[in-house]
Amino acid sequence: MLKKLLKHDLKSINGVGCMMLIVMAVTTLFALLSFKSPMWEAMFSDSAYGFKFGIADLIGIIGIIFYFIIVSVMSFVFLIFLGYNFYRSMYSDRGYLTHTLPVTQSRLFLSKVLSGAIWTFVINLAMMFSFLAIIVGIINVILSGAGMEWGVFWKEFSMEWSDFVEISRTEGGVSIGSFMVVLGIFFLLSPVISVVIMFGSLTLGQLAKSARAVLGVVWYLLILFLLMLISYVISFISTLSMFTSGEYSDMMMLKDYQYTYSITLVVQLIIAVVLWIVSVKILKKKINLH
Amino acid sequence: MSELIELMNLSKTYDSKFLAVNNVNLKLPKGKIIGLLGPNGSGKTTIIKMIAGVLQPTEGSILVNGNPVGVESKAKVAYLPDRTYLLGGETIDKVIKFFADFYEDFSVEKAYEMLKTLDIDPSRKIKTLSKGTKEKVQLILVMSRQADLYILDEPIAGVDPAARDFILRTIINNYNPEASVLISTHLITDVEHVLDEVIFMRYGHLVLYTAVDNIREKYGKSVDAYFREVFSC
Amino acid sequence: MAWELDSDRPIYTQLVERIQVQIISGYYPPGGKLPSVRDLAAVAAVNPNTMQKAFAELEREGLIVTQRTNGRTVTEDETLLKGIRMQMAREKVDVFVQTLKELGFSQQEILSLIQDVIEGEGKNE
Numbered sequence: 001m002l003k004k005l006l007k008h009d010l011k012s013i014n015g016v017g018c019m020m021l022i023v024m025a026v027t028t029l030f031a032l033l034s035f036k037s038p039m040w041e042a043m044f045s046d047s048a049y050g051f052k053f054g055i056a057d058l059i060g061i062i063g064i065i066f067y068f069i070i071v072s073v074m075s076f077v078f079l080i081f082l083g084y085n086f087y088r089s090m091y092s093d094r095g096y097l098t099h100t101l102p103v104t105q106s107r108l109f110l111s112k113v114l115s116g117a118i119w120t121f122v123i124n125l126a127m128m129f130s131f132l133a134i135i136v137g138i139i140n141v142i143l144s145g146a147g148m149e150w151g152v153f154w155k156e157f158s159m160e161w162s163d164f165v166e167i168s169r170t171e172g173g174v175s176i177g178s179f180m181v182v183l184g185i186f187f188l189l190s191p192v193i194s195v196v197i198m199f200g201s202l203t204l205g206q207l208a209k210s211a212r213a214v215l216g217v218v219w220y221l222l223i224l225f226l227l228m229l230i231s232y233v234i235s236f237i238s239t240l241s242m243f244t245s246g247e248y249s250d251m252m253m254l255k256d257y258q259y260t261y262s263i264t265l266v267v268q269l270i271i272a273v274v275l276w277i278v279s280v281k282i283l284k285k286k287i288n289l290h
Numbered sequence: 291m292s293e294l295i296e297l298m299n300l301s302k303t304y305d306s307k308f309l310a311v312n313n314v315n316l317k318l319p320k321g322k323i324i325g326l327l328g329p330n331g332s333g334k335t336t337i338i339k340m341i342a343g344v345l346q347p348t349e350g351s352i353l354v355n356g357n358p359v360g361v362e363s364k365a366k367v368a369y370l371p372d373r374t375y376l377l378g379g380e381t382i383d384k385v386i387k388f389f390a391d392f393y394e395d396f397s398v399e400k401a402y403e404m405l406k407t408l409d410i411d412p413s414r415k416i417k418t419l420s421k422g423t424k425e426k427v428q429l430i431l432v433m434s435r436q437a438d439l440y441i442l443d444e445p446i447a448g449v450d451p452a453a454r455d456f457i458l459r460t461i462i463n464n465y466n467p468e469a470s471v472l473i474s475t476h477l478i479t480d481v482e483h484v485l486d487e488v489i490f491m492r493y494g495h496l497v498l499y500t501a502v503d504n505i506r507e508k509y510g511k512s513v514d515a516y517f518r519e520v521f522s523c
Numbered sequence: 524m525a526w527e528l529d530s531d532r533p534i535y536t537q538l539v540e541r542i543q544v545q546i547i548s549g550y551y552p553p554g555g556k557l558p559s560v561r562d563l564a565a566v567a568a569v570n571p572n573t574m575q576k577a578f579a580e581l582e583r584e585g586l587i588v589t590q591r592t593n594g595r596t597v598t599e600d601e602t603l604l605k606g607i608r609m610q611m612a613r614e615k616v617d618v619f620v621q622t623l624k625e626l627g628f629s630q631q632e633i634l635s636l637i638q639d640v641i642e643g644e645g646k647n648e
Contacts, residue, residue: 004391088377096375099344101392102365209305289344323570455525455568462564465571483534484570503533503576512530 001103005111010118012089016081017119020074021126027070028130034063035137067134071127078123082116083198083220087213091206095289105283109276113195120191128187174255182258186265193272197223200275203282227271231264292356293317294439294470295341299350302336302494310336312494313350320438321467323484325502325513326474328491329521334474335372337491338443341472342369355438365393368437372444374424378417382427386412389431401434408456426453433460440464440471446480458484478514488513490520525568534569538577546586546597547608557587557595 037060089098089112098108143153168174201223205216238256295318302311311333318324326334339345341352343359354363376385382405389396405412408426416424429445442461446454461471462484475481482502490498497520505516528537545551557578558566564574578595581587586607588598598604623633 001392008388008391093373093375094377096344096369096371096373100342100364100367100369102361103392104361285346287344287346289339322572459565459568462568462570463561465561465564479530482530483528483568486570486572503535506531506533510531514530 002107002111005101005103005107006115009089009111009115012085013082013115013119016078017123020078020123023070024074024123024126024130027067028133031063031067031134032137034060035141036060037063071130075120075123075127078120079194079198082120082195083202086112086116086199087202087216091202091212091289093289099287099289105287106280109199109280109283112199113192113276116195116199117191120195121188124187124191168254174258179258179261182262182265186261189265189269193268196272196276196279197227197268200272200279203279204275206282206288207286223271223275227264227268230267231260234263234267235260294320294355295472296353297337297341297350298352300337300340300347300352301349302333302340302345303348309494311340311347314491314494314496316489316496316499318470318472320470321465322486323461323465323471323473325478325481325485325488326472326491327476327478327488327513327517328497330476331493332491333494334491335443336494338369338441338472338474341439342367342371342441344371366395366438368432368435368440370428370432370440370442370445372447374421374428376416376424376428379415381415382410382412385416385427385431389434393435395436397434397436401430404430404434404460408453422449422453425449426456429457429460433464436466436469438469440469442471442473444475445473446475446477454480478517479512482513485513490517492521526566528569534573535576535580538567538569538574539580542577542581543586543607543611547604547611551597553597553601553604554599555597556593557597559594 037057039057039060088094090108099105101108139153140150143150165176168176198220201220202213202216204219205212205214208215235256238259242253242256295316297314297316300311300314300316301309303309314333314337326338328334336345340347341354341359343364352359354367357363380388386398386401389401390398402412405427408430410419410423410427416427419427425445425448429442432440432442440461445457449457458481461473465471473481473485485502487499487501488505489496502513505511505513509516511519526538526541528534542551551557557563560571560574560578564571567574578587582589584607585600585603586598587595589595620633623636628636
């Protein structure tokens with residue numbers, strides 16, 4: 001039954017998901033094309049004299065601004081869509097169909113979370129590639145402006161990077177490798193976590209008598225706020241302990257960052273797990289469609 | 291002969307004070323068309339929701355063909371709620387596929403046959419349908435199932451007479467001695483002639499459970515007339 | 524077309540009456556086959572259980588016979604059929620005479636009235 005649920009849940013997201021991917025692709029393309037504007041090159045080259053501002057340059061600027069707006073809004077908008085889709089399927093009139101299907105409540109919830117998380121992961125991946133493309137694009141502009149070859153740049157960059165990794169390890173006691181692993185885990189888990197927090201909050205909202213959707217949103221904002229607070233507190237404590245220990249350096253900052261990041265991840269994970277368990281309990285015992 | 295539905299000491303309390311269903315004990319047999327009658331707020335819909343599994347009892351238990359309300363019972367119960375649960379963007383074809391996917395006892399042929407009889411084009415999107423048509427589609431989906439229990443919550447309210455006719459005929463034609471139909475309605479006159487038995491509810495209590503013929507023979511009245519008598523005070 | 528039924532009398536008794544008429548009038552001839560419970564219930568737009576009850580009653584009266592191979596058929600017992608025909612007519616006449624008596628008609632007046640009506644119908648045919 002889970003497969004069937006997943007199939008239909010994914011189907012309900014496919015439309016919007018694909019649209020987002022297309023929008024992202026187009027925006028990235030547009031931004032990349034905007035790099036062709038001579039303005040950028042002129043910015044990074046020595047011969048900035050005689051540069052006249054034209055239409056192409058306007059498009060260039062718009063392209064970049066557009067890109068940033070779209071991309072920063074994109075994952076948030078998608079999460080909202082996922083929440084809306086979830087709410088509609090589970091707690092609107094459609095719920096009369098959803099909850100009378102011959103499946104357990106935990107399967108229902110699991111399918112919703114998985115389908116949302118899978119798509120969120122895909123979109124996050126797409127965003128990452130998009131960022132990469134932009135970064136490559138920027139570097140390209142800088143290099144051509146400075147008249148450097150890609151091969152030369154890459155060689156210098158690799159050297160800097162391995163130096164950095166080495167120093168981090170020896171001086172700061174920070175393993176970049178393991179940090180990358182933590183980032184990787186986070187990249188895999190964050191779709192699940194963000195989706196569970198969204199769906200769990202909406203489910204908590206169902207405990208009220210009225211204005212359930214609003215309450216669900218309130219719960220969501222509260223939990224987000226809580227998470228933000230926790231991460232600030234952790235960060236603060238870490239920085240404070242760093243200061244008081246007297247060992248302050250760039251490397252220590254890195255260690256501090258890794259620390260904060262990992263602990264925040266663990267906290268988010270715990271909250272997500274708790275929300276998941278609570279949600280399924282609510283679905284089993286407290287469900288009352290209007 | 292085991293009963294199809296058993297309600298034992300069933301109660302539902304809202305907000306720790308409002309008793310929507312108050313200690314109902316009831317055994318319903320197979321092969322009968324049963325009317326669930328009562329004024330608004332008498333607990334009819336609450337009982338139905340609990341049997342269907344979209345609401346949890348506060349006290350007591352429900353058995354559907356020996357199973358508590360859960361995955362097994364939901365697979366054998368076809369529920370028609372009193373509201374539209376179909377979403378906008380899908381076509382009727384897609385909805386039929388959905389039902390066929392999740393319910394083993396769903397007959398796709400039957401569904402298309404009934405759609406044809408009612409002249410409803412299955413390629414249409416739900417949001418383009420009128421309210422009446424949506425209700426007909428929902429009824430068709432329910433009646434295309436070979437369930438043990440059909441629960442219809444106000445199936446004929448707000449429906450034109452021709453559709454009303456179709457609905458009652460479908461219920462009659464779908465009859466099978468292993469299954470029962472539970473119809474909750476306040477339009478007693480229109481359904482009386484197809485009911486075997488009736489349940490009267492009031493203020494969450496079970497007031498009466500008897501055969502329609504009992505009422506007519508004993509009191510020389512229609513169920514509707516007798517109902518008005520019982521509930522007028 | 525759904526059968527017209529009173530709502531203050533049990534449906535099955537009304538179904539019995541109606542099928543009796545259909546049998547007596549020859550719509551279902553002696554020895555003829557009857558529709559299944561389901562089919563007739565669908566035509567009449569009534570609950571099959573109720574139709575089943577009606578059939579059971581008719582069977583009890585002997586009007587319907589259930590054979591293993593042939594299903595349900597009308598009886599071929601002419602005496603029984605005649606008897607029921609007479610009984611139905613008698614009931615109608617009883618009611619008729621009673622009604623006219625209440626209106627103040629004497630026996631003689633009732634008889635002449637009947638004669639008039641029948642002759643009148645004879646002229647119209």
